[in-house]
Amino acid sequence: MRYFEDVEVGSTATFGAYDVTAEEIKEFGSKYDPQPFHTDEEAAADSFFGELVASGWHTMAMCMRMIAEQPDPLAALAGVEVEHIKWRKPVRPGDTLHLRTEIIDKRLSETHGDRGYVTTSGEAVNDGGDVVATFEVVALVKGRAYD
Numbered sequence: 548m549r550y551f552e553d554v555e556v557g558s559t560a561t562f563g564a565y566d567v568t569a570e571e572i573k574e575f576g577s578k579y580d581p582q583p584f585h586t587d588e589e590a591a592a593d594s595f596f597g598e599l600v601a602s603g604w605h606t607m608a609m610c611m612r613m614i615a616e617q618p619d620p621l622a623a624l625a626g627v628e629v630e631h632i633k634w635r636k637p638v639r640p641g642d643t644l645h646l647r648t649e650i651i652d653k654r655l656s657e658t659h660g661d662r663g664y665v666t667t668s669g670e671a672v673n674d675g676g677d678v679v680a681t682f683e684v685v686a687l688v689k690g691r692a693y694d
């Protein structure tokens with residue numbers, strides 16, 4: 548677990564391996580983003596994408612799963628904000644997603660000296676090396692004195 552004091556601006560990491568399935572794309576799409584190119588393979592074939600693709604929100608949920616399961620996680624108390632989400636390329640069944648991250652900022656809380664804010668930029672990358680999504684996330688992270 549990395550505490551606020553352990554975080555270095557400029558540090559990078561690559562992790563995760565999320566296997567995307569048609570079944571999960573359709574399930575997520577049916578529940579949260581019911582558009583034909585997320586829910587029906589035949590209808591998706593006639594869409595702009597030409598095939599079934601994951602919802603952008605599903606892509607972000609997959610990213611969150613990889614963040615939560617990363618091998619050296621932050622001692623995060625809470626997510627504070629996500630900015631600059633961009634869906635760069637469609638995510639398709641059979642893709643395996645990975646994350647590349649970089650710590651781009653950190654600042655001590657002005658009101659609680661035992662924690663601080665860490666800003667991380669992220670790129671979701673498919674197994675072909677294509678960046679499929681980018682984002683920045685701010686997390687409130689425990690300092691060593693918090694415990």
